[in-house]
Amino acid sequence: MAEDAKSPAKKGSTRREFLRNSGLTVGGVVLGGALGSLLGGKEQVATHDVAPAPQLTVNPAEALQFFTPDQYRLTQAAAERIYPKDDHGPGAMELNAAIYIDHQLASPWGINSKEYMAAPFFEAEETQGSQIRILRKDLFLLGLKALDAYSQKQYDNPFIDLEPEQQDQVLTDFSDGKVPDISGVKSPLFFSLLRTLTIEGVYADPLYGGNKNMEGWAMRKYPGSRMAYVKEIQQDEFVELPPQGLNSHMGH
Amino acid sequence: MATKLPKVPVVVVGMGWAGGIVSAELTKAGIPVVGLERGKDRKTSDYLMAHDELRYQHREELMQDLSKETITHRNNEKMRALPMRDYGTFIVGDGVGGAGSHWNGQTYRFLPYDFEIKSMTDEKYGPGKLGADYPIQDWGLTYDEMEPYYDTFEKMAGISGETVESYGKRSNPYPTGPMLKTPIMKMFEEATKNLGYTPYVLPSANLSEAYENPDGISRGACQYCAFCENFGCEYGAKADPAVTVIPVAKDTGQLDLRTHSNVTEILNDGTKATGVLYIDMITGEEFEQPAEVVVVTSYVFNNVRLLLNSGLGKPYDSKSNTGVIGKNYAYQVSSASSMMFFEDQEFNLYGGAGALGIEIPEYVGDNFDHSDLKFIHGAGIRVTQYGNRPIANNVVPKGTPAWGAEFKSQSIKYSNSFFPVKSQGASMPYRYNYLDLDPTYKDAYGKPLLRMTFDYTEHDRELVKYISQKTHEIAEEIGADIIDTNDTQNDFNVNKDTNTHNTGGVIMGTDPETSAVNTYLQMWDADNVFVVGASAFPHNSSFNPTGTLGALSYRASEGIQRYLDEGGSLV
Ligand SMILES: Cc1cc2nc3c(=O)[nH]c(=O)nc-3n(C[C@H](O)[C@H](O)[C@H](O)COP(=O)(O)OP(=O)(O)OC[C@H]3O[C@@H](n4cnc5c(N)ncnc54)[C@H](O)[C@@H]3O)c2cc1C
Ligand code: SF4
Numbered sequence: 001m002a003e004d005a006k007s008p009a010k011k012g013s014t015r016r017e018f019l020r021n022s023g024l025t026v027g028g029v030v031l032g033g034a035l036g037s038l039l040g041g042k043e044q045v046a047t048h049d050v051a052p053a054p055q056l057t058v059n060p061a062e063a064l065q066f067f068t069p070d071q072y073r074l075t076q077a078a079a080e081r082i083y084p085k086d087d088h089g090p091g092a093m094e095l096n097a098a099i100y101i102d103h104q105l106a107s108p109w110g111i112n113s114k115e116y117m118a119a120p121f122f123e124a125e126e127t128q129g130s131q132i133r134i135l136r137k138d139l140f141l142l143g144l145k146a147l148d149a150y151s152q153k154q155y156d157n158p159f160i161d162l163e164p165e166q167q168d169q170v171l172t173d174f175s176d177g178k179v180p181d182i183s184g185v186k187s188p189l190f191f192s193l194l195r196t197l198t199i200e201g202v203y204a205d206p207l208y209g210g211n212k213n214m215e216g217w218a219m220r221k222y223p224g225s226r227m228a229y230v231k232e233i234q235q236d237e238f239v240e241l242p243p244q245g246l247n248s249h250m251g252h
Numbered sequence: 253m254a255t256k257l258p259k260v261p262v263v264v265v266g267m268g269w270a271g272g273i274v275s276a277e278l279t280k281a282g283i284p285v286v287g288l289e290r291g292k293d294r295k296t297s298d299y300l301m302a303h304d305e306l307r308y309q310h311r312e313e314l315m316q317d318l319s320k321e322t323i324t325h326r327n328n329e330k331m332r333a334l335p336m337r338d339y340g341t342f343i344v345g346d347g348v349g350g351a352g353s354h355w356n357g358q359t360y361r362f363l364p365y366d367f368e369i370k371s372m373t374d375e376k377y378g379p380g381k382l383g384a385d386y387p388i389q390d391w392g393l394t395y396d397e398m399e400p401y402y403d404t405f406e407k408m409a410g411i412s413g414e415t416v417e418s419y420g421k422r423s424n425p426y427p428t429g430p431m432l433k434t435p436i437m438k439m440f441e442e443a444t445k446n447l448g449y450t451p452y453v454l455p456s457a458n459l460s461e462a463y464e465n466p467d468g469i470s471r472g473a474c475q476y477c478a479f480c481e482n483f484g485c486e487y488g489a490k491a492d493p494a495v496t497v498i499p500v501a502k503d504t505g506q507l508d509l510r511t512h513s514n515v516t517e518i519l520n521d522g523t524k525a526t527g528v529l530y531i532d533m534i535t536g537e538e539f540e541q542p543a544e545v546v547v548v549t550s551y552v553f554n555n556v557r558l559l560l561n562s563g564l565g566k567p568y569d570s571k572s573n574t575g576v577i578g579k580n581y582a583y584q585v586s587s588a589s590s591m592m593f594f595e596d597q598e599f600n601l602y603g604g605a606g607a608l609g610i611e612i613p614e615y616v617g618d619n620f621d622h623s624d625l626k627f628i629h630g631a632g633i634r635v636t637q638y639g640n641r642p643i644a645n646n647v648v649p650k651g652t653p654a655w656g657a658e659f660k661s662q663s664i665k666y667s668n669s670f671f672p673v674k675s676q677g678a679s680m681p682y683r684y685n686y687l688d689l690d691p692t693y694k695d696a697y698g699k700p701l702l703r704m705t706f707d708y709t710e711h712d713r714e715l716v717k718y719i720s721q722k723t724h725e726i727a728e729e730i731g732a733d734i735i736d737t738n739d740t741q742n743d744f745n746v747n748k749d750t751n752t753h754n755t756g757g758v759i760m761g762t763d764p765e766t767s768a769v770n771t772y773l774q775m776w777d778a779d780n781v782f783v784v785g786a787s788a789f790p791h792n793s794s795f796n797p798t799g800t801l802g803a804l805s806y807r808a809s810e811g812i813q814r815y816l817d818e819g820g821s822l823v
Contacts, residue, residue, distance in 0.1 A: 114318055
């Protein structure tokens with residue numbers, strides 16, 4: 001699906017072509033109805049093959065619990081710039097980092113259930129960690145909105161329609177704090193949430209929805225969760241082992 | 253209204269190493285113990301799914317729930333302390349086993365020098381080497397007096413290691429042999445030997461071989477599974493109170509262990525405790541547990557907080573430099589390091605163990621001359637191999653962006669080709685680094701949170717400058733392609749620095765004016781209260797704290813038994 005995730009958005013591709021690319025056909029028949037409309041209007045679709053709409057999948061975890069389809073696509077596009085596809089292998093988009101992010105924001109972690117959230121909230125010094133009342137799930141959505149608003153302002157287009165270089169510039173401005181505060185929160189804080197979630201989404205166990213087929217691990221020759229490395233750690237040569245997920249421990 | 257329960261001989265608050273050891277020793281002697289632990293019960297079979305980096309390391313599965321309680325922090329008295337809302341530094345244990353379930357297992361003894369640091373520094377460098385604002389103190393007992401307790405702790409846990417000649421004398425070798433040496437450890441070994449140092453394999457509580465301890469507890473060998481620190485051991489190979497001392501205590505039939513029981517107050521009349529107040533965290537019911545002796549083993553932070561919230565002992569006041577509870581809080585100074593990158597070599601860094609590593613003894617304690625230096629003590633310089641998990645380990649050479657194409661490419665290129673020569677330095681007490689109660693923020697039960705006033709001192713910054721050069725020299729001898737040396741100690745940042753060693757606040761000594769407990773960890777101001785843990789350390793050494801707090805827990809257990817027999821002050 002994202003074979004040209006790094007190349008600029010191709011203008012003028014047809015709806016049919018897009019749907020075929022994104023796998024949304026069954027036996028060559030383009031799906032219409034609710035699914036078709038879920039993809040948004042024709043005009044939008046034509047320019048959005050950088051971050052295609054949700055696809056039909058066989059993996060039940062590849063579905064959304066939290067994002068709207070638009071939010072999902074935007075997250076995919078932003079995560080891909082944090083961790084792009086390259087010669088090493090797939091980027092965040094193909095690895096399903098955005099699915100991972102969706103699931104995390106829907107979880108108790110998304111509502112900061114294990115953080116100290118009691119008032120009062122004062123402005124913090126550098127050394128005191130973040131002191132914000134806004135929950136992660138809300139901050140993320142506010143951040144997405146801000147990404148689009150800033151892209152619109154700088155380049156007259158929503159984030160997902162920008163050239164990769166422009167997207168990188170937008171993200172750099174977020175990470176450098178050159179963007180207006182997001183509901184009182186400094187933009188680097190949102191950026192760091194996005195970055196952290198993306199890295200987790202490509203490297204956490206696939207049980208969480210990202211790191212598709214353990215390809216994030218395979219790229220760095222990481223064997224995942226095995227039970228013992230007593231032999232390997234003594235060897236001078238590098239020992240490459242195919243990765244295993246936590247599901248391999250079930251039934252023990 | 254709290255439900256009042258029948259009086260018991262001993263109540264222990266917290267079931268980590270300190271609480272576990274005290275409970276085992278007392279119940280073995282036939283003394284009934286009520287153990288109150290705020291977290292849940294845990295056992296080895298719980299860890300079937302423990303090889304989950306996200307859940308255990310980044311979502312802190314085994315740690316204290318900060319929504320219920322945290323600490324507040326400020327770097328100095330001029331700042332407003334704010335709560336640590338999310339974990340960054342010092343992750344705090346919770347549940348049966350405490351932090352002893354998810355520790356690394358690096359198990360040292362402190363040096364003879366540590367216990368007499370004040371006299372030895374004065375003697376060698378003249379009084380006032382550090383100035384009046386650094387209240388270094390002798391501990392009130394010597395290494396030789398501590399030795400038998402270290403020996404007992406090491407035998408119970410099955411510590412593996414090599415004898416180091418320049419450290420304190422041992423009555424016995426380590427109960428098990430040293431851990432394996434991996435290629436990166438051998439590289440450090442060779443380089444440091446070339447430089448004239450004497451490297452040794454880290455003493456480890458990850459069992460190097462199958463072992464049966466004197467209590468009859470048998471455990472299997474470590475499998476170098478790489479999910480150790482932050483994780484529980486699915487083999488029971490890592491010494492953990494939940495697989496060593498707590499089962500022994502349970503077996504006696506004398507331990508009444510109550511989980512989800514959060515102690516909020518030590519009831520007392522000013523000179524003696526009468527028991528504790530606790531809340532069942534699931535039902536919200538409140539109980540009063542009267543007891544003959546109260547043993548506080550709830551880790552440094554809650555040891556201090558419970559005393560202050562209960563009005564026990566004289567709170568420390570930095571202005572008048574009086575009082576003791578909260579005094580001499582110390583941390584660890586670990587910023588000096590040299591990160592090494594290799595172009596054509598890949599190592600099997602995905603494997604490892606929490607206490608797998610190698611270190612040199614030349615720059616700890618007073619093993620080198622400090623005459624021209626503005627600090628005392630020093631740091632262990634080492635290479636470790638814990639197992640590089642992929643979310644946490646995306647290390648790139650200096651100057652590489654933190655995200656995007658270049659970041660991805662470099663982080664993958666070096667994912668099996670980097671390791672640091674790092675250090676762990678001693679932390680000296682400072683008059684303006686201390687713990688007290690926060691005036692604003694409260695825990696889930698309405699009790700004031702603990703407030704930490706702490707920053708690195710000039711002493712610490714000088715130490716980092718000096719030790720970082722040594723890490724650089726070793727890295728050069730190893731011969732890495734890129735070496736990034738960090739020689740600067742930045743300000744303490746509560747969400748960034750990661751070290752789990754907190755010490756002080758209820759320190760031991762021989763003088764009630766300058767210490768809170770005697771050398772049996774019995775409170776000067778209430779002789780039926782024993783406060784056990786690293787809270788008793790007058791300063792922090794360059795070594796991990798648990799060997800020493802474990803040894804002190806054995807000594808305290810002896811003291812508690814004597815107190816139950818004889819009463820009164822033990823010294
Ligand atoms: C990730 C990590 C790695 C570490 N690695 C090492 C290492 O390699 N070497 C080393 O020496 N040390 C290491 N440590 C530190 C070591 O774990 C601690 O020094 C040691 O476990 C402390 O033991 P303790 O019994 O004093 O406290 P804890 O183990 O923290 O136990 C205290 C217990 O008290 C309970 N408690 C607290 N407050 C209350 C209350 N109000 N009511 C009831 N119960 C309460 C807690 O839930 C907890 O179970 C590490 C720590 C961490 C977190
Ligand atoms: S590294 Fe060893 S001691 Fe640590 S959890 Fe794995 S098997 Fe247990």
